[in-house]
Amino acid sequence: MAVSPVFLNPVDQAARWAQKSSLWPMVFGLACCSIEMMALVISRYDIARFGAEAFRATPRQADLLIVPGRVSVKMAPVIKQLYAQMPDPKWVMAMGACASSGGVFNNYAVVQGVDRILPVDVYVPGCPPTPEAVLHGFIKLQEKIQKNDPQAGLPMVKAHA
Numbered sequence: 001m002a003v004s005p006v007f008l009n010p011v012d013q014a015a016r017w018a019q020k021s022s023l024w025p026m027v028f029g030l031a032c033c034s035i036e037m038m039a040l041v042i043s044r045y046d047i048a049r050f051g052a053e054a055f056r057a058t059p060r061q062a063d064l065l066i067v068p069g070r071v072s073v074k075m076a077p078v079i080k081q082l083y084a085q086m087p088d089p090k091w092v093m094a095m096g097a098c099a100s101s102g103g104v105f106n107n108y109a110v111v112q113g114v115d116r117i118l119p120v121d122v123y124v125p126g127c128p129p130t131p132e133a134v135l136h137g138f139i140k141l142q143e144k145i146q147k148n149d150p151q152a153g154l155p156m157v158k159a160h161a
């Protein structure tokens with residue numbers, strides 16, 4: 001059960017600071033948004049400034065699932081399995097219009113938002129979102145982790161660049 005930030009002791013706060021400052025995203029791409037996600041690690045955007053440059057090639061070492069692109073119905077069970085293999089605590093970012101709502105793909109083959117199958121913590125709008133927008137989403141997620149948001153695991157934070 002989540003605790004109000006007012007009652008967090010220094011140890012809790014330190015633990016949350018460590019968690020938010022060392023997010024390990026999973027190497028995972030679905031569609032065109034993935035190209036923008038890759039740009040996060042280059043020197044121009046330098047996601048290392050946020051402690052999140054250690055992209056992991058296995059879900060068992062990752063605590064952040066960035067969903068970059070449209071989720072096909074065929075791919076949905078695979079994504080759910082990858083999420084299940086990630087250790088707790090873990091977070092999900094819906095990157096782009098397609099991951100957030102299906103985008104322009106309003107048809108039977110595309111899941112109309114990844115929050116239909118996973119608990120999304122932060123949404124990043126755009127088609128595709130710029131790397132700056134994704135970094136803004138990171139900051140929003142870090143704020144959520146630091147505050148021990150009682151809604152963690154539920155869709156509520158919208159990132160706007």
Ligand code: SF4
Nearest residue numbers: 032033096098127128
């Ligand atoms: S939001 Fe745009 S760029 Fe991203 S996967 Fe959908 S169509 Fe491609």
